[in-house]
Amino acid sequence: MSKDSQLNKTYLMENQEEGKRLELKTDREAVKRQAAWAGIGPGMRVLDVGCGTGITTDALAELVGKTGHVTGLDFSEERLAVARERYGSENVSFVQHDIRCPFQSSPPYDAMWTRFFLEYFRNNQQQIVANSVASLRTGGIACLADLDNNSLGHSGLSERLEQTLKSMMARLEKDFDFDPNAGRRLYGHLYCLGFQEIACLGEMHHLVYGNSSEDEKYNWIRKVEVAAQQSGCPFTAYNGSFEEFRAEVQDFLNNPLRFTYTPLILARGIKTA
Numbered sequence: 001m002s003k004d005s006q007l008n009k010t011y012l013m014e015n016q017e018e019g020k021r022l023e024l025k026t027d028r029e030a031v032k033r034q035a036a037w038a039g040i041g042p043g044m045r046v047l048d049v050g051c052g053t054g055i056t057t058d059a060l061a062e063l064v065g066k067t068g069h070v071t072g073l074d075f076s077e078e079r080l081a082v083a084r085e086r087y088g089s090e091n092v093s094f095v096q097h098d099i100r101c102p103f104q105s106s107p108p109y110d111a112m113w114t115r116f117f118l119e120y121f122r123n124n125q126q127q128i129v130a131n132s133v134a135s136l137r138t139g140g141i142a143c144l145a146d147l148d149n150n151s152l153g154h155s156g157l158s159e160r161l162e163q164t165l166k167s168m169m170a171r172l173e174k175d176f177d178f179d180p181n182a183g184r185r186l187y188g189h190l191y192c193l194g195f196q197e198i199a200c201l202g203e204m205h206h207l208v209y210g211n212s213s214e215d216e217k218y219n220w221i222r223k224v225e226v227a228a229q230q231s232g233c234p235f236t237a238y239n240g241s242f243e244e245f246r247a248e249v250q251d252f253l254n255n256p257l258r259f260t261y262t263p264l265i266l267a268r269g270i271k272t273a
């Protein structure tokens with residue numbers, strides 16, 4: 001695939017149910033706690049880059065309170081329509097923009113938050129961060145949050161399932177600009193862009209064992225289904241059958257012996273002039 005056609009590609013997880021997946025998997029309290037750790041608080045004007053259907057934007061709005069304001073930014077008009085209807089208010093607004101181009105705002109923001117977003121830009125991540133902080137004031141806070149070892153931290157997989165997941169991920173990296181290890185690069189982006197007072201935090205985003213909840217199972221099966229079909233994986237170990245592969249994933253998700261973990265890394269820093 002040429003670089004141009006990669007750039008023209010839309011979002012890897014694009015499908016009709018993506019809004020539902022984003023809402024179900026979001027833990028509002030975790031977003032508020034992590035954003036507070038970064039220094040986001042009452043009265044601030046915050047930009048939420050890659051906001052999806054707006055649940056994170058709304059969680060951030062709770063944190064900044066009535067005297068603050070949060071703008072959710074996304075390039076999907078469909079998800080933004082849902083976001084506006086569900087969460088639009090006096091201190092929450094939404095803007096459509098493709099962040100592959102710099103985003104400017106007047107007045108500038110006090111903080112920029114982005115989560116589960118940079119992983120979709122493996123080759124151009126630092127430029128995406130630069131575009132996202134272009135509208136941040138000097139002295140403003142940037143907080144980047146993303147997964148590491150994404151979708152690969154499972155115990156209890158059959159050998160063929162483990163190999164198939166690894167080869168799917170390799171295809172997504174190569175052909176879809178996806179970065180399963182975005183988390184470990186966040187510090188470097190802030191450092192190279194001259195941010196000061198950088199601090200990092202590591203947490204478990206998914207630590208799943210025993211009988212997992214229906215929401216967790218739904219999130220995982222949607223991730224696997226959409227990514228598997230997009231990746232063009234031939235499912236050789238399953239005689240070419242996506243259905244056979246999917247059934248084995250489903251069995252794994254239902255097996256109480258299943259153990260899965262996904263590290264989440266956050267990096268925050270202060271913008272210098």
Ligand SMILES: C[S@@+](CC[C@H](N)C(=O)[O-])C[C@H]1O[C@@H](n2cnc3c(N)ncnc32)[C@H](O)[C@@H]1O
Binds near residue numbers: 022075100
């Ligand atoms: C996985 S969702 C992240 C949602 C939310 N930040 C969260 O924490 O759950 C990624 C979002 O990024 C948006 N997106 C992808 N590429 C984009 C781009 N180039 N510019 C703006 N938004 C983009 C997608 O439309 C999608 O809503």
